[in-house]
Amino acid sequence: xxxxxxxxxxxxxxxxxxxxxxxxxxxxxxxxxxxxxxxxxxxxxxxxxxxxxxxxxxxxxxxxxxxxxxxxxxxxxxxxxxxxxxxxxxxxxxxxxxxxxxxxxxxxxxxxxxxxxxxxxxxxxxxxxxxxxxxxxxxxxxxxxxxxxxxxxxxxxxxxxxxxxxxxxxxxxxxxxxxxxxxxxxxxxxxxxxxxxxxxxxxxxxxxxxxxxxxxxxxxxxxxxxxxxxxxxxxxxxxxxxxxxxxxxxxxxxxxxxxxxxxxxxxxxxxxxxxxxxxxxxxxxxxxxxxxxxxxxx
Amino acid sequence: xxxxxxxxxxxxxxxxxxxxxxxxxxxxxxxxxxxxxxxxxxxxxxxxxxxxxxxxxxxxxxxxxxxxxxxxxxxxxxxxxxxxxxxxxxxxxxxxxxxxxxxxxxxxxxxxxxxxxxxxxxxxxxxxxxxxxxxxxxxxxxxxxxxxxxxxxxxxxxxxxxxxxxxxxxxxxxxxxxxxxxxxxxxxxxxxxxxxxxxxxxxxxxxxxxxxxxxxxxxxxxxxxxxxxxxxxxxxxxxxxxxx
Numbered sequence: 293x294x295x296x297x298x299x300x301x302x303x304x305x306x307x308x309x310x311x312x313x314x315x316x317x318x319x320x321x322x323x324x325x326x327x328x329x330x331x332x333x334x335x336x337x338x339x340x341x342x343x344x345x346x347x348x349x350x351x352x353x354x355x356x357x358x359x360x361x362x363x364x365x366x367x368x369x370x371x372x373x374x375x376x377x378x379x380x381x382x383x384x385x386x387x388x389x390x391x392x393x394x395x396x397x398x399x400x401x402x403x404x405x406x407x408x409x410x411x412x413x414x415x416x417x418x419x420x421x422x423x424x425x426x427x428x429x430x431x432x433x434x435x436x437x438x439x440x441x442x443x444x445x446x447x448x449x450x451x452x453x454x455x456x457x458x459x460x461x462x463x464x465x466x467x468x469x470x471x472x473x474x475x476x477x478x479x480x481x482x483x484x485x486x487x488x489x490x491x492x493x494x495x496x497x498x499x500x501x502x503x504x505x506x507x508x509x510x511x512x513x514x515x516x517x518x519x520x521x522x523x524x525x526x527x528x529x530x531x532x533x534x535x536x537x538x539x540x541x542x543x544x545x546x547x548x549x550x551x552x553x554x555x556x557x558x559x560x561x562x563x564x565x566x567x568x569x570x571x572x573x574x575x576x577x578x579x580x581x582x583x584x585x586x587x588x589x590x
Numbered sequence: 591x592x593x594x595x596x597x598x599x600x601x602x603x604x605x606x607x608x609x610x611x612x613x614x615x616x617x618x619x620x621x622x623x624x625x626x627x628x629x630x631x632x633x634x635x636x637x638x639x640x641x642x643x644x645x646x647x648x649x650x651x652x653x654x655x656x657x658x659x660x661x662x663x664x665x666x667x668x669x670x671x672x673x674x675x676x677x678x679x680x681x682x683x684x685x686x687x688x689x690x691x692x693x694x695x696x697x698x699x700x701x702x703x704x705x706x707x708x709x710x711x712x713x714x715x716x717x718x719x720x721x722x723x724x725x726x727x728x729x730x731x732x733x734x735x736x737x738x739x740x741x742x743x744x745x746x747x748x749x750x751x752x753x754x755x756x757x758x759x760x761x762x763x764x765x766x767x768x769x770x771x772x773x774x775x776x777x778x779x780x781x782x783x784x785x786x787x788x789x790x791x792x793x794x795x796x797x798x799x800x801x802x803x804x805x806x807x808x809x810x811x812x813x814x815x816x817x818x819x820x821x822x823x824x825x826x827x828x829x830x831x832x833x834x
Binding site for chain 2: 478480481483484485486487488489490494498499502503505580582583584
Protein backbone atom coordinates (compact mmCIF):
# COMPACT_ATOMS: atom_id res chain seq x y z
CA UNK A 293 0.00 0.00 0.00
CA UNK A 294 1.03 3.54 -0.71
CA UNK A 295 0.87 4.58 2.88
CA UNK A 296 3.93 2.47 3.55
CA UNK A 297 6.31 4.95 2.05
CA UNK A 298 7.90 5.71 5.34
CA UNK A 299 10.61 8.28 5.54
CA UNK A 300 13.80 8.71 7.40
CA UNK A 301 15.38 12.09 7.58
CA UNK A 302 19.05 12.85 7.59
CA UNK A 303 20.18 14.09 10.97
CA UNK A 304 22.62 16.50 9.44
CA UNK A 305 20.50 18.23 6.86
CA UNK A 306 16.97 17.56 8.01
CA UNK A 307 16.18 16.48 4.49
CA UNK A 308 13.78 13.72 3.71
CA UNK A 309 14.88 10.63 1.87
CA UNK A 310 12.95 7.40 1.31
CA UNK A 311 14.04 4.29 3.14
CA UNK A 312 13.03 0.68 2.81
CA UNK A 313 9.34 0.41 3.69
CA UNK A 314 8.28 -1.57 6.70
CA UNK A 315 7.67 -5.21 6.04
CA UNK A 316 5.75 -7.81 7.96
CA UNK A 317 8.70 -10.14 8.19
CA UNK A 318 11.41 -9.14 10.64
CA UNK A 319 14.75 -8.54 8.95
CA UNK A 320 17.57 -11.03 9.18
CA UNK A 321 15.59 -13.49 11.22
CA UNK A 322 18.37 -16.06 11.16
CA UNK A 323 20.90 -13.50 12.22
CA UNK A 324 19.06 -12.31 15.28
CA UNK A 325 20.43 -13.92 18.38
CA UNK A 326 22.12 -12.71 21.52
CA UNK A 327 25.65 -13.06 20.21
CA UNK A 328 25.19 -11.00 17.07
CA UNK A 329 23.09 -8.45 18.94
CA UNK A 330 25.79 -7.76 21.49
CA UNK A 331 29.00 -8.87 19.80
CA UNK A 332 28.98 -5.95 17.33
CA UNK A 333 28.77 -3.13 19.86
CA UNK A 334 31.30 -4.84 22.15
CA UNK A 335 33.84 -5.29 19.35
CA UNK A 336 33.49 -1.65 18.32
CA UNK A 337 33.86 -0.58 21.95
CA UNK A 338 37.05 -2.57 22.36
CA UNK A 339 38.50 -1.12 19.16
CA UNK A 340 37.53 2.36 20.30
CA UNK A 341 39.24 1.97 23.69
CA UNK A 342 42.28 0.43 22.01
CA UNK A 343 42.59 3.36 19.60
CA UNK A 344 42.20 5.75 22.50
CA UNK A 345 45.09 4.14 24.41
CA UNK A 346 47.15 4.13 21.26
CA UNK A 347 46.55 7.83 20.70
CA UNK A 348 47.23 8.94 24.24
CA UNK A 349 50.29 6.77 24.85
CA UNK A 350 51.94 6.38 21.46
CA UNK A 351 50.69 8.69 18.73
CA UNK A 352 50.61 12.02 20.59
CA UNK A 353 54.04 13.49 21.37
CA UNK A 354 54.76 13.31 25.13
CA UNK A 355 54.39 17.03 25.74
CA UNK A 356 50.87 16.96 24.25
CA UNK A 357 49.56 13.87 25.99
CA UNK A 358 47.75 15.97 28.60
CA UNK A 359 45.21 16.73 25.84
CA UNK A 360 43.99 13.16 25.79
CA UNK A 361 44.48 11.36 29.10
CA UNK A 362 44.24 7.59 29.03
CA UNK A 363 40.81 6.01 29.64
CA UNK A 364 41.68 4.84 33.14
CA UNK A 365 42.76 8.35 34.12
CA UNK A 366 39.53 9.79 32.75
CA UNK A 367 37.55 7.27 34.75
CA UNK A 368 39.59 7.95 37.83
CA UNK A 369 39.61 11.76 37.72
CA UNK A 370 36.44 12.45 35.80
CA UNK A 371 34.02 9.81 37.02
CA UNK A 372 35.31 8.43 40.30
CA UNK A 373 36.36 11.71 41.87
CA UNK A 374 33.24 13.30 43.29
CA UNK A 375 34.41 16.84 43.82
CA UNK A 376 37.68 18.77 44.11
CA UNK A 377 37.28 22.51 44.65
CA UNK A 378 34.52 24.25 42.73
CA UNK A 379 35.05 22.85 39.25
CA UNK A 380 36.74 19.46 39.26
CA UNK A 381 35.22 16.03 39.65
CA UNK A 382 31.94 14.36 38.73
CA UNK A 383 29.71 16.59 40.86
CA UNK A 384 30.20 19.87 38.94
CA UNK A 385 29.93 17.96 35.65
CA UNK A 386 26.60 16.41 36.60
CA UNK A 387 25.34 19.71 38.02
CA UNK A 388 26.06 21.56 34.79
CA UNK A 389 24.74 18.68 32.70
CA UNK A 390 21.47 18.77 34.63
CA UNK A 391 21.26 22.49 33.94
CA UNK A 392 21.68 21.88 30.21
CA UNK A 393 19.18 19.03 30.24
CA UNK A 394 16.55 21.38 31.61
CA UNK A 395 17.31 23.94 28.92
CA UNK A 396 17.20 21.28 26.18
CA UNK A 397 13.90 19.82 27.40
CA UNK A 398 12.16 23.18 27.76
CA UNK A 399 13.52 24.26 24.37
CA UNK A 400 12.43 21.03 22.74
CA UNK A 401 8.96 21.31 24.24
CA UNK A 402 8.55 24.82 22.85
CA UNK A 403 9.95 23.66 19.50
CA UNK A 404 7.43 20.83 19.27
CA UNK A 405 4.57 23.12 20.21
CA UNK A 406 5.40 25.90 17.77
CA UNK A 407 6.76 23.57 15.09
CA UNK A 408 3.73 21.30 14.79
CA UNK A 409 1.36 24.26 14.98
CA UNK A 410 3.20 26.02 12.19
CA UNK A 411 3.34 22.85 10.09
CA UNK A 412 -0.40 22.37 10.55
CA UNK A 413 -1.10 25.91 9.44
CA UNK A 414 1.20 25.44 6.46
CA UNK A 415 -0.50 22.18 5.52
CA UNK A 416 -3.98 23.67 5.61
CA UNK A 417 -3.24 27.09 4.15
CA UNK A 418 -1.27 27.24 0.97
CA UNK A 419 -0.31 30.88 1.43
CA UNK A 420 1.17 30.12 4.83
CA UNK A 421 3.37 27.50 3.26
CA UNK A 422 4.51 29.83 0.51
CA UNK A 423 5.06 32.70 2.90
CA UNK A 424 7.15 30.85 5.46
CA UNK A 425 8.94 28.03 3.68
CA UNK A 426 11.85 29.98 2.17
CA UNK A 427 12.61 31.60 5.51
CA UNK A 428 12.50 28.30 7.33
CA UNK A 429 15.01 26.84 4.92
CA UNK A 430 17.18 29.94 5.36
CA UNK A 431 16.87 29.65 9.14
CA UNK A 432 18.02 26.07 8.94
CA UNK A 433 21.30 27.02 7.34
CA UNK A 434 21.79 30.34 9.11
CA UNK A 435 24.74 30.41 11.51
CA UNK A 436 22.60 30.96 14.61
CA UNK A 437 25.59 31.35 16.88
CA UNK A 438 26.91 34.23 14.85
CA UNK A 439 23.83 36.11 15.98
CA UNK A 440 24.66 35.85 19.67
CA UNK A 441 25.15 39.61 20.12
CA UNK A 442 21.72 40.22 18.64
CA UNK A 443 20.10 37.57 20.82
CA UNK A 444 21.79 39.09 23.86
CA UNK A 445 20.58 42.55 22.94
CA UNK A 446 16.98 41.45 22.34
CA UNK A 447 16.40 39.05 25.18
CA UNK A 448 17.07 39.44 28.85
CA UNK A 449 18.25 36.53 30.90
CA UNK A 450 20.74 33.81 30.15
CA UNK A 451 18.15 31.03 30.42
CA UNK A 452 15.82 32.56 27.87
CA UNK A 453 18.72 33.20 25.53
CA UNK A 454 19.85 29.59 25.78
CA UNK A 455 16.33 28.31 25.26
CA UNK A 456 15.98 30.47 22.18
CA UNK A 457 19.17 29.00 20.72
CA UNK A 458 17.79 25.49 21.29
CA UNK A 459 14.51 26.38 19.56
CA UNK A 460 16.25 27.99 16.60
CA UNK A 461 18.55 25.02 16.09
CA UNK A 462 15.94 22.29 16.62
CA UNK A 463 13.09 23.95 14.76
CA UNK A 464 13.44 22.93 11.14
CA UNK A 465 13.25 19.12 11.18
CA UNK A 466 10.04 19.00 13.17
CA UNK A 467 8.33 21.48 10.85
CA UNK A 468 9.70 19.86 7.71
CA UNK A 469 8.76 16.31 8.66
CA UNK A 470 5.36 17.18 10.11
CA UNK A 471 4.47 19.19 7.04
CA UNK A 472 5.68 16.46 4.72
CA UNK A 473 3.66 13.87 6.62
CA UNK A 474 0.49 15.93 6.64
CA UNK A 475 0.75 16.57 2.91
CA UNK A 476 1.65 13.10 1.70
CA UNK A 477 -1.57 11.33 2.59
CA UNK A 478 -2.77 8.92 -0.08
CA UNK A 479 -5.11 10.60 -2.56
CA UNK A 480 -7.82 7.97 -2.41
CA UNK A 481 -7.86 8.16 1.37
CA UNK A 482 -8.51 11.87 1.00
CA UNK A 483 -11.28 11.07 -1.45
CA UNK A 484 -12.83 8.64 1.01
CA UNK A 485 -13.11 11.53 3.45
CA UNK A 486 -14.44 13.87 0.75
CA UNK A 487 -17.12 11.37 -0.21
CA UNK A 488 -18.51 11.46 3.28
CA UNK A 489 -18.38 15.20 3.77
CA UNK A 490 -15.54 15.36 6.27
CA UNK A 491 -14.67 18.87 7.44
CA UNK A 492 -11.13 20.23 7.24
CA UNK A 493 -10.74 19.68 10.96
CA UNK A 494 -12.03 16.10 10.89
CA UNK A 495 -9.73 15.37 7.99
CA UNK A 496 -6.80 16.76 9.93
CA UNK A 497 -7.65 14.86 13.10
CA UNK A 498 -8.69 11.51 11.70
CA UNK A 499 -6.62 11.30 8.53
CA UNK A 500 -3.69 13.63 8.17
CA UNK A 501 -2.31 13.58 11.69
CA UNK A 502 -2.47 9.81 12.19
CA UNK A 503 -0.97 9.32 8.73
CA UNK A 504 1.80 11.78 9.52
CA UNK A 505 2.76 10.20 12.84
CA UNK A 506 5.70 8.18 11.45
CA UNK A 507 7.11 11.33 9.88
CA UNK A 508 6.41 13.38 12.97
CA UNK A 509 8.35 10.91 15.07
CA UNK A 510 11.29 11.04 12.68
CA UNK A 511 11.23 14.82 13.00
CA UNK A 512 10.90 14.60 16.77
CA UNK A 513 13.88 12.36 17.04
CA UNK A 514 16.07 14.63 14.96
CA UNK A 515 14.87 17.75 16.72
CA UNK A 516 15.46 16.11 20.08
CA UNK A 517 19.05 15.35 19.09
CA UNK A 518 19.51 18.89 17.85
CA UNK A 519 18.07 20.31 21.06
CA UNK A 520 20.89 18.61 22.94
CA UNK A 521 23.43 20.06 20.54
CA UNK A 522 21.71 23.43 20.79
CA UNK A 523 21.83 23.37 24.58
CA UNK A 524 25.49 22.37 24.74
CA UNK A 525 26.65 24.76 22.04
CA UNK A 526 24.49 27.58 23.37
CA UNK A 527 26.28 27.23 26.68
CA UNK A 528 29.52 28.20 25.02
CA UNK A 529 28.13 31.58 24.16
CA UNK A 530 25.64 32.30 26.91
CA UNK A 531 26.89 31.99 30.42
CA UNK A 532 27.26 34.00 33.53
CA UNK A 533 28.93 33.51 36.90
CA UNK A 534 27.19 30.72 38.77
CA UNK A 535 24.83 29.52 36.07
CA UNK A 536 26.72 27.22 33.79
CA UNK A 537 25.58 24.50 31.47
CA UNK A 538 27.65 21.54 30.41
CA UNK A 539 28.92 23.48 27.40
CA UNK A 540 30.28 26.24 29.59
CA UNK A 541 31.79 23.63 31.89
CA UNK A 542 33.46 21.96 28.92
CA UNK A 543 34.82 25.32 27.83
CA UNK A 544 36.30 25.92 31.28
CA UNK A 545 38.01 22.53 31.22
CA UNK A 546 39.26 23.21 27.72
CA UNK A 547 40.75 26.57 28.63
CA UNK A 548 42.38 25.20 31.80
CA UNK A 549 43.66 22.11 30.01
CA UNK A 550 41.95 19.72 32.44
CA UNK A 551 41.87 16.82 30.05
CA UNK A 552 40.23 14.15 32.20
CA UNK A 553 37.32 16.34 33.22
CA UNK A 554 36.99 17.60 29.66
CA UNK A 555 36.70 14.09 28.23
CA UNK A 556 34.37 12.96 31.03
CA UNK A 557 32.07 15.94 30.41
CA UNK A 558 32.04 15.27 26.65
CA UNK A 559 31.22 11.60 27.24
CA UNK A 560 28.35 12.47 29.59
CA UNK A 561 26.95 15.04 27.17
CA UNK A 562 27.08 12.41 24.39
CA UNK A 563 25.36 9.86 26.61
CA UNK A 564 22.61 12.38 27.22
CA UNK A 565 22.20 12.74 23.45
CA UNK A 566 22.10 8.96 23.10
CA UNK A 567 19.48 8.62 25.82
CA UNK A 568 17.28 11.22 24.14
CA UNK A 569 17.63 9.43 20.81
CA UNK A 570 16.73 6.04 22.27
CA UNK A 571 13.89 7.52 24.32
CA UNK A 572 12.21 9.01 21.29
CA UNK A 573 12.75 5.80 19.36
CA UNK A 574 10.95 3.89 22.11
CA UNK A 575 8.21 6.49 22.21
CA UNK A 576 7.67 6.03 18.47
CA UNK A 577 7.56 2.28 18.91
CA UNK A 578 4.95 2.50 21.63
CA UNK A 579 2.86 5.04 19.75
CA UNK A 580 2.89 3.66 16.22
CA UNK A 581 4.79 0.36 16.33
CA UNK A 582 1.58 -1.62 16.04
CA UNK A 583 0.87 -0.53 12.51
CA UNK A 584 4.14 0.96 11.32
CA UNK A 585 7.61 -0.49 11.28
CA UNK A 586 10.41 2.00 11.07
CA UNK A 587 12.22 0.94 14.14
CA UNK A 588 15.73 0.70 12.84
CA UNK A 589 18.44 2.08 15.02
CA UNK A 590 16.97 0.81 18.26
CA UNK B 591 -38.80 1.58 -11.05
CA UNK B 592 -37.04 4.94 -10.96
CA UNK B 593 -33.31 4.86 -11.61
CA UNK B 594 -31.23 5.06 -8.46
CA UNK B 595 -28.44 6.41 -10.61
CA UNK B 596 -28.98 8.15 -13.93
CA UNK B 597 -26.66 9.66 -16.48
CA UNK B 598 -28.30 11.79 -19.12
CA UNK B 599 -26.10 13.01 -21.90
CA UNK B 600 -23.16 13.47 -19.56
CA UNK B 601 -19.96 14.94 -20.93
CA UNK B 602 -16.76 15.81 -19.20
CA UNK B 603 -13.97 18.08 -20.33
CA UNK B 604 -11.09 18.57 -17.92
CA UNK B 605 -9.66 22.05 -17.33
CA UNK B 606 -6.65 21.14 -19.45
CA UNK B 607 -8.95 20.54 -22.41
CA UNK B 608 -8.93 16.74 -22.33
CA UNK B 609 -12.34 15.44 -23.28
CA UNK B 610 -12.95 12.39 -21.14
CA UNK B 611 -16.64 11.64 -21.71
CA UNK B 612 -19.17 12.58 -24.33
CA UNK B 613 -22.94 12.09 -24.44
CA UNK B 614 -23.14 9.25 -21.93
CA UNK B 615 -26.67 8.20 -21.03
CA UNK B 616 -27.78 5.21 -19.00
CA UNK B 617 -29.62 4.34 -15.80
CA UNK B 618 -28.89 1.92 -13.03
CA UNK B 619 -31.93 0.79 -11.05
CA UNK B 620 -32.06 -0.80 -7.66
CA UNK B 621 -31.34 -4.47 -8.05
CA UNK B 622 -29.38 -3.88 -11.25
CA UNK B 623 -25.71 -4.62 -11.67
CA UNK B 624 -24.28 -2.60 -14.52
CA UNK B 625 -20.66 -3.03 -15.55
CA UNK B 626 -18.66 -0.76 -17.81
CA UNK B 627 -15.79 -2.17 -19.83
CA UNK B 628 -13.56 -0.18 -22.14
CA UNK B 629 -9.97 0.55 -23.13
CA UNK B 630 -7.61 2.03 -20.54
CA UNK B 631 -8.00 5.74 -20.10
CA UNK B 632 -11.44 5.87 -21.72
CA UNK B 633 -13.01 7.67 -18.80
CA UNK B 634 -14.61 4.72 -17.01
CA UNK B 635 -13.39 5.88 -13.65
CA UNK B 636 -14.49 9.41 -14.44
CA UNK B 637 -18.06 8.09 -14.59
CA UNK B 638 -17.78 6.96 -10.99
CA UNK B 639 -16.10 10.15 -9.92
CA UNK B 640 -18.95 12.14 -11.40
CA UNK B 641 -21.57 9.90 -9.80
CA UNK B 642 -19.93 10.37 -6.41
CA UNK B 643 -19.41 14.10 -6.87
CA UNK B 644 -15.63 13.86 -6.66
CA UNK B 645 -15.76 15.57 -10.05
CA UNK B 646 -18.53 17.60 -11.64
CA UNK B 647 -19.81 16.87 -15.12
CA UNK B 648 -19.33 19.70 -17.59
CA UNK B 649 -22.28 18.69 -19.79
CA UNK B 650 -25.54 16.90 -19.19
CA UNK B 651 -26.66 15.74 -15.80
CA UNK B 652 -26.01 12.94 -13.38
CA UNK B 653 -28.86 12.11 -11.01
CA UNK B 654 -28.12 10.24 -7.84
CA UNK B 655 -28.83 10.42 -4.14
CA UNK B 656 -25.37 11.51 -3.05
CA UNK B 657 -26.06 10.69 0.57
CA UNK B 658 -26.46 7.05 -0.18
CA UNK B 659 -23.34 6.10 -2.10
CA UNK B 660 -20.84 3.38 -1.39
CA UNK B 661 -17.55 3.77 -3.21
CA UNK B 662 -15.04 0.95 -3.45
CA UNK B 663 -11.64 2.08 -4.66
CA UNK B 664 -9.03 0.22 -6.67
CA UNK B 665 -6.96 -0.15 -3.51
CA UNK B 666 -8.54 -1.13 -0.26
CA UNK B 667 -7.53 2.34 1.04
CA UNK B 668 -7.76 1.17 4.62
CA UNK B 669 -6.24 3.43 7.23
CA UNK B 670 -3.13 1.53 8.41
CA UNK B 671 -3.27 2.97 11.95
CA UNK B 672 -6.74 1.61 12.62
CA UNK B 673 -7.56 -2.01 13.21
CA UNK B 674 -10.15 -3.66 10.99
CA UNK B 675 -13.08 -2.87 13.27
CA UNK B 676 -12.13 0.80 13.47
CA UNK B 677 -11.52 0.94 9.74
CA UNK B 678 -14.97 -0.39 9.08
CA UNK B 679 -16.45 2.13 11.49
CA UNK B 680 -14.81 5.13 9.83
CA UNK B 681 -17.62 6.03 7.44
CA UNK B 682 -20.24 5.78 10.16
CA UNK B 683 -17.92 7.90 12.25
CA UNK B 684 -17.75 10.55 9.54
CA UNK B 685 -21.55 10.56 9.45
CA UNK B 686 -21.58 11.07 13.23
CA UNK B 687 -23.35 7.85 14.07
CA UNK B 688 -23.37 7.31 17.80
CA UNK B 689 -20.79 4.90 19.18
CA UNK B 690 -22.79 1.81 20.17
CA UNK B 691 -24.89 2.01 17.02
CA UNK B 692 -21.70 2.33 14.99
CA UNK B 693 -20.18 -0.74 16.61
CA UNK B 694 -23.34 -2.71 15.89
CA UNK B 695 -23.41 -1.67 12.22
CA UNK B 696 -19.71 -2.46 11.85
CA UNK B 697 -20.08 -5.88 13.43
CA UNK B 698 -22.88 -6.89 11.10
CA UNK B 699 -20.85 -5.72 8.09
CA UNK B 700 -17.85 -7.66 9.38
CA UNK B 701 -19.94 -10.79 9.73
CA UNK B 702 -21.45 -10.23 6.31
CA UNK B 703 -18.09 -10.21 4.50
CA UNK B 704 -16.69 -13.06 6.59
CA UNK B 705 -14.06 -11.16 8.53
CA UNK B 706 -15.32 -12.33 11.90
CA UNK B 707 -12.33 -12.98 14.14
CA UNK B 708 -10.10 -10.48 12.34
CA UNK B 709 -11.59 -7.35 13.93
CA UNK B 710 -8.51 -6.55 15.96
CA UNK B 711 -5.96 -7.13 13.20
CA UNK B 712 -4.27 -4.24 11.46
CA UNK B 713 -4.51 -3.93 7.67
CA UNK B 714 -0.87 -4.89 7.11
CA UNK B 715 -1.54 -8.19 8.86
CA UNK B 716 -4.14 -9.18 6.26
CA UNK B 717 -3.85 -10.49 2.71
CA UNK B 718 -4.88 -8.39 -0.26
CA UNK B 719 -8.17 -10.26 -0.60
CA UNK B 720 -9.04 -9.78 3.04
CA UNK B 721 -8.19 -6.11 2.87
CA UNK B 722 -10.61 -5.82 -0.03
CA UNK B 723 -13.29 -7.55 2.03
CA UNK B 724 -12.70 -5.03 4.77
CA UNK B 725 -13.00 -2.26 2.22
CA UNK B 726 -16.34 -3.72 1.07
CA UNK B 727 -17.55 -4.00 4.66
CA UNK B 728 -16.59 -0.39 5.27
CA UNK B 729 -18.85 0.74 2.44
CA UNK B 730 -21.65 -1.61 3.49
CA UNK B 731 -21.95 -0.10 6.95
CA UNK B 732 -24.13 2.80 5.85
CA UNK B 733 -26.29 0.51 3.68
CA UNK B 734 -25.95 2.62 0.54
CA UNK B 735 -28.53 2.36 -2.22
CA UNK B 736 -25.93 2.95 -4.91
CA UNK B 737 -22.62 1.12 -4.99
CA UNK B 738 -19.74 2.27 -7.19
CA UNK B 739 -16.86 -0.13 -7.81
CA UNK B 740 -13.70 1.14 -9.42
CA UNK B 741 -11.91 -2.05 -10.54
CA UNK B 742 -11.88 -3.28 -6.97
CA UNK B 743 -10.46 -6.73 -7.66
CA UNK B 744 -7.98 -5.81 -10.39
CA UNK B 745 -4.93 -6.31 -8.20
CA UNK B 746 -5.95 -9.71 -6.84
CA UNK B 747 -4.99 -13.15 -8.07
CA UNK B 748 -7.61 -14.96 -10.10
CA UNK B 749 -8.78 -17.42 -7.45
CA UNK B 750 -9.24 -14.69 -4.86
CA UNK B 751 -10.89 -12.54 -7.45
CA UNK B 752 -13.46 -15.18 -8.39
CA UNK B 753 -14.19 -15.86 -4.76
CA UNK B 754 -14.75 -12.18 -4.09
CA UNK B 755 -16.94 -11.98 -7.20
CA UNK B 756 -19.21 -14.56 -5.60
CA UNK B 757 -19.12 -12.79 -2.26
CA UNK B 758 -20.07 -9.51 -3.86
CA UNK B 759 -22.92 -11.09 -5.80
CA UNK B 760 -24.22 -12.62 -2.59
CA UNK B 761 -24.20 -9.16 -0.97
CA UNK B 762 -25.82 -7.69 -4.04
CA UNK B 763 -28.69 -10.16 -3.83
CA UNK B 764 -29.01 -9.67 -0.11
CA UNK B 765 -29.04 -5.87 -0.11
CA UNK B 766 -30.46 -5.19 -3.57
CA UNK B 767 -28.45 -2.03 -4.16
CA UNK B 768 -27.89 -0.43 -7.54
CA UNK B 769 -24.41 -1.32 -8.66
CA UNK B 770 -22.09 0.35 -11.14
CA UNK B 771 -18.94 -1.68 -11.64
CA UNK B 772 -15.78 -0.93 -13.62
CA UNK B 773 -13.45 -3.67 -14.80
CA UNK B 774 -10.96 -4.66 -17.47
CA UNK B 775 -12.04 -8.26 -17.41
CA UNK B 776 -14.82 -9.23 -19.80
CA UNK B 777 -15.56 -12.51 -18.08
CA UNK B 778 -15.79 -10.77 -14.72
CA UNK B 779 -18.17 -8.26 -16.28
CA UNK B 780 -20.44 -10.93 -17.75
CA UNK B 781 -20.35 -13.09 -14.64
CA UNK B 782 -21.37 -10.27 -12.33
CA UNK B 783 -23.79 -8.14 -14.29
CA UNK B 784 -27.35 -7.74 -15.38
CA UNK B 785 -26.04 -5.43 -18.08
CA UNK B 786 -22.62 -4.73 -19.62
CA UNK B 787 -21.81 -1.41 -21.30
CA UNK B 788 -18.91 -1.08 -23.73
CA UNK B 789 -17.18 2.29 -23.85
CA UNK B 790 -15.11 3.75 -26.66
CA UNK B 791 -11.61 5.16 -26.34
CA UNK B 792 -11.41 8.77 -25.23
CA UNK B 793 -13.66 10.68 -25.31
CA UNK B 794 -15.67 7.83 -23.80
CA UNK B 795 -19.06 7.09 -25.34
CA UNK B 796 -21.32 4.10 -24.85
CA UNK B 797 -20.79 1.90 -27.92
CA UNK B 798 -22.95 -1.00 -26.96
CA UNK B 799 -25.18 -2.37 -24.26
CA UNK B 800 -25.47 -6.09 -23.58
CA UNK B 801 -28.20 -7.55 -21.39
CA UNK B 802 -26.94 -10.61 -19.57
CA UNK B 803 -29.73 -13.19 -19.44
CA UNK B 804 -28.47 -15.41 -16.59
CA UNK B 805 -30.40 -15.45 -13.35
CA UNK B 806 -28.93 -15.15 -9.87
CA UNK B 807 -27.50 -16.86 -7.92
CA UNK B 808 -24.85 -17.65 -10.46
CA UNK B 809 -22.62 -20.66 -10.13
CA UNK B 810 -18.94 -20.76 -10.85
CA UNK B 811 -19.60 -23.32 -13.61
CA UNK B 812 -21.49 -20.63 -15.53
CA UNK B 813 -18.14 -19.35 -16.73
CA UNK B 814 -17.74 -22.52 -18.84
CA UNK B 815 -21.12 -22.56 -20.52
CA UNK B 816 -21.32 -21.94 -24.28
CA UNK B 817 -23.82 -19.10 -23.87
CA UNK B 818 -21.42 -17.36 -21.47
CA UNK B 819 -18.57 -17.66 -23.94
CA UNK B 820 -20.78 -16.42 -26.73
CA UNK B 821 -21.68 -13.22 -24.85
CA UNK B 822 -18.05 -12.69 -23.89
CA UNK B 823 -17.19 -13.02 -27.56
CA UNK B 824 -19.71 -10.41 -28.62
CA UNK B 825 -18.47 -7.95 -26.00
CA UNK B 826 -14.90 -8.62 -26.97
CA UNK B 827 -15.78 -7.88 -30.58
CA UNK B 828 -17.43 -4.60 -29.56
CA UNK B 829 -14.36 -3.70 -27.50
CA UNK B 830 -12.12 -4.26 -30.50
CA UNK B 831 -14.32 -1.80 -32.31
CA UNK B 832 -13.81 0.60 -29.43
CA UNK B 833 -10.08 0.50 -29.91
CA UNK B 834 -10.09 1.46 -33.58
